[in-house]
Amino acid sequence: MTYAVFILFTLMALCGGVLVVTQRNLVRAATALVLSLFGVAGLYVLLEAGFLAAVQVLVYIGAIAILIIFAIMLTRRMVQGDESGLNRQWGWALVSAVVMFALFCYVVVKAWPLALGAVSAPAVPADSTEALGLALLDWEQYVLPFEIASVLLLSAMVGAVVIAREKHDS
Amino acid sequence: MKDYELIGLLFIVGLALPVAAILAGSILGPRKPNRIKNDTYECGMETFGPTWVQFKVQYYLFALVFVVFDIELVFLFPFAAAFDKLPLYAVVETVVFILILAAALVYAWKRKALEWF
Amino acid sequence: MNGFDISNLFLSIGQVWTEWLLQLGLSAGWVSFVNKLAGAVLVTAFAVGTVVFTIVGERKLIGRIQDRLGPNRVGPFGLLQTVPDVLKLLTKEIITPANADKVLYSIAPMLAVASVILIWGVVPFANGVMGVDLDIGALYFVAVSSFGTLAILLAGWSSNNKYALVSAFRVVAQLISYEVPLVLSLLVPVLLAGTMSMNGIVQAQAQGWFVILAPISMLIFFISSTAEVGRSPFDLLEADSEIVAGYNIEYSGMRFAMFFLGEWIHAFTICGLTATLFFGGWRGPFVDQVPALGVIYFLVKMFAIYFVHIWIRTTMPRLRIDHLLDFNWKFLVPLSLVNLIVMSLAARLTGMPRADAALGELLPYWGVLLGVNVVLAAVTLYVLGVVGSRIRRRQEAAREPEPAVTGP
Numbered sequence: 001m002t003y004a005v006f007i008l009f010t011l012m013a014l015c016g017g018v019l020v021v022t023q024r025n026l027v028r029a030a031t032a033l034v035l036s037l038f039g040v041a042g043l044y045v046l047l048e049a050g051f052l053a054a055v056q057v058l059v060y061i062g063a064i065a066i067l068i069i070f071a072i073m074l075t076r077r078m079v080q081g082d083e084s085g086l087n088r089q090w091g092w093a094l095v096s097a098v099v100m101f102a103l104f105c106y107v108v109v110k111a112w113p114l115a116l117g118a119v120s121a122p123a124v125p126a127d128s129t130e131a132l133g134l135a136l137l138d139w140e141q142y143v144l145p146f147e148i149a150s151v152l153l154l155s156a157m158v159g160a161v162v163i164a165r166e167k168h169d170s
Numbered sequence: 171m172k173d174y175e176l177i178g179l180l181f182i183v184g185l186a187l188p189v190a191a192i193l194a195g196s197i198l199g200p201r202k203p204n205r206i207k208n209d210t211y212e213c214g215m216e217t218f219g220p221t222w223v224q225f226k227v228q229y230y231l232f233a234l235v236f237v238v239f240d241i242e243l244v245f246l247f248p249f250a251a252a253f254d255k256l257p258l259y260a261v262v263e264t265v266v267f268i269l270i271l272a273a274a275l276v277y278a279w280k281r282k283a284l285e286w287f
Numbered sequence: 288m289n290g291f292d293i294s295n296l297f298l299s300i301g302q303v304w305t306e307w308l309l310q311l312g313l314s315a316g317w318v319s320f321v322n323k324l325a326g327a328v329l330v331t332a333f334a335v336g337t338v339v340f341t342i343v344g345e346r347k348l349i350g351r352i353q354d355r356l357g358p359n360r361v362g363p364f365g366l367l368q369t370v371p372d373v374l375k376l377l378t379k380e381i382i383t384p385a386n387a388d389k390v391l392y393s394i395a396p397m398l399a400v401a402s403v404i405l406i407w408g409v410v411p412f413a414n415g416v417m418g419v420d421l422d423i424g425a426l427y428f429v430a431v432s433s434f435g436t437l438a439i440l441l442a443g444w445s446s447n448n449k450y451a452l453v454s455a456f457r458v459v460a461q462l463i464s465y466e467v468p469l470v471l472s473l474l475v476p477v478l479l480a481g482t483m484s485m486n487g488i489v490q491a492q493a494q495g496w497f498v499i500l501a502p503i504s505m506l507i508f509f510i511s512s513t514a515e516v517g518r519s520p521f522d523l524l525e526a527d528s529e530i531v532a533g534y535n536i537e538y539s540g541m542r543f544a545m546f547f548l549g550e551w552i553h554a555f556t557i558c559g560l561t562a563t564l565f566f567g568g569w570r571g572p573f574v575d576q577v578p579a580l581g582v583i584y585f586l587v588k589m590f591a592i593y594f595v596h597i598w599i600r601t602t603m604p605r606l607r608i609d610h611l612l613d614f615n616w617k618f619l620v621p622l623s624l625v626n627l628i629v630m631s632l633a634a635r636l637t638g639m640p641r642a643d644a645a646l647g648e649l650l651p652y653w654g655v656l657l658g659v660n661v662v663l664a665a666v667t668l669y670v671l672g673v674v675g676s677r678i679r680r681r682q683e684a685a686r687e688p689e690p691a692v693t694g695p
Binding site for chain 2: 323401422
């Protein structure tokens with residue numbers, strides 16, 4: 001049963017991913033991306049990471065996907081026209097994709113014995129979100145990353161406003 | 171995972187309901203398409219030009235500001251869920267976190283990124 | 288077999304049902320599956336069934352508020368009005384515009400309905416009587432709401448209609464903007480309860496509803512969730528009395544009805560959520576002795592808030608899009624940020640008492656939180672007054688020279 005659901009979500013993520021790169025219409029590609037992200041959220045649920053799944057839906061489907069669609073509308077003059085999937089940088093894209101894939105293969109192969117041995121991994125705490133909150137704000141654990149995240153968000157906001165205003169003013 | 175079985179089923183049922191309703195509607199309703207009827211409805215005017223026109227930058231700015239706040243909210247949820255076990259300094263840390271983002275809001279406000287024009 | 292406990296009616300029915308299934312010879316795994324499916328169907332049936340009544344009720348009520356009779360032809364007092372309406376919608380032609388993106392065009396209305404039905408999976412009707420008590424309940428309902436935003440964007444884009452697209456963009460700008468104060472104010476009951484589970488939040492209100500401890504959060508939550516539904520005064524996205532219908536202009540028949548079904552379910556859903564988060568949900572007198580009463584308390588609270596929702600809907604004029612966004616980003620968001628900071632500091636500094644603490648221990652805590660809210664409200668109103676009078680003076684100063692121009 002869990003296996004069937006796993007296959008379903010994996011197919012969702014993979015088919016979505018394939019559709020993203022093969023669809024010529026950009027908004028359709030963005031919708032396929034949503035499907036793919038939803039599949040990943042499903043995989044998080046299977047891994048007992050409900051909080052992460054909800055965050056995946058909230059941030060990626062609820063915010064990033066919408067941002068991408070807005071960006072498409074903003075930058076392309078004719079969204080309905082067929083956009084070729086290839087542009088001048090396809091060679092570099094290919095190289096980086098192959099390198100990434102090799103890297104992932106290396107990590108998976110390296111981690112494989114570990115994964116097999118990790119059947120008796122420690123159980124997920126009953127209230128994992130609470131544990132996350134305590135760890136995030138603990139003096140000795142992740143307070144610095146937590147605060148840096150907010151500085152990062154501040155700089156992201158400043159950068160976005162500067163770039164978008166520049167475009168608007170010119 | 172156990173908890174989410176019902177959510178998954180609810181999603182399926184929630185999708186099946188409109189599918190059934192639309193199917194019933196398409197069976198019971200007439201189906202007489204013609205060129206005028208299937209044309210784009212823009213108050214009787216003949217439609218001209220492409221629909222998918224370029225939009226103004228303002229929408230994108232609002233979406234960007236929203237994404238920043240959305241990610242902030244994700245960090246605040248674990249804080250709120252663990253609140254009854256947090257010491258005072260942890261709350262102060264979160265207040266600092268919120269204040270830094272309030273600075274982001276003030277910046278966007280001052281640079282007129284929140285104006286609609 | 289346990290005795291049938293009438294005081295805990297709904298859980299007892301569930302027990303009897305489960306035992307009956309087990310006697311039929313189903314394995315435990317199948318029984319659990321059947322139970323979950325039954326739960327999903329019941330929750331959906333509740334959402335759709337309630338809409339049938341709220342449509343008539345809302346139309347009657349709006350009619351009365353506007354000094355009309357409202358629907359009064361079909362059945363006693365017009366109570367069966369929805370039946371011919373549904374029949375009419377069923378027999379309408381479902382048109383797919385020739386230029387539409389067919390796949391996305393047909394997916395959008397389904398997503399619009401599914402996203403609001405999903406919310407009901409975590410709303411507690413009585414203690415333990417709910418779809419499923421997720422430990423991330425509050426976050427879950429915010430997350431699934433984003434499917435609704437996506438549905439609107441897809442509907443507007445796939446219709447291939449300029450009006451639909453402009454409307455969809457404006458709606459989405461509105462929805463994502465108001466999500467920020469919605470979640471910021473939602474965090475206050477979560478941190479007061481110390482849990483995101485919806486049932487846990489209701490249980491934490493044993494001694495007092497959160498509306499007493501955090502009235503400002505309640506107001507922000509109610510206002511921004513009204514904006515999320517897109518009802519008046521936030522209904523400029525499909526101001527049906529003024530312009531073409533908005534993002535759903537190209538939809539017809541049952542597909543069109545699905546958007547409305549979604550909106551109507553969403554309307555009382557936010558009232559149910561407000562009741563759960565701030566008004567004690569299923570809590571009420573004797574609910575600990577007779578848990579089944581909780582369903583009645585919850586529904587009464589939900590419909591009382593729904594009444595206010597309709598009242599606002601019929602009373603308030605529509606906002607302009609720039610005013611709407613200004614109201615959100617320059618008033619609600621800063622206020623809810625300050626509110627969250629003040630509430631978390633106040634709750635921590637007074638030292639949150641346990642839920643079963645004695646009244647003498649609780650009163651100072653309540654007093655401090657309520658006092659903080661009152662002070663914050665007073666400061667907010669004062670700042671609003673100062674800023675408002677400054678803007679008014681500037682406008683009057685700008686208007687002054689006009690008569691001189693018309694003079695000789």
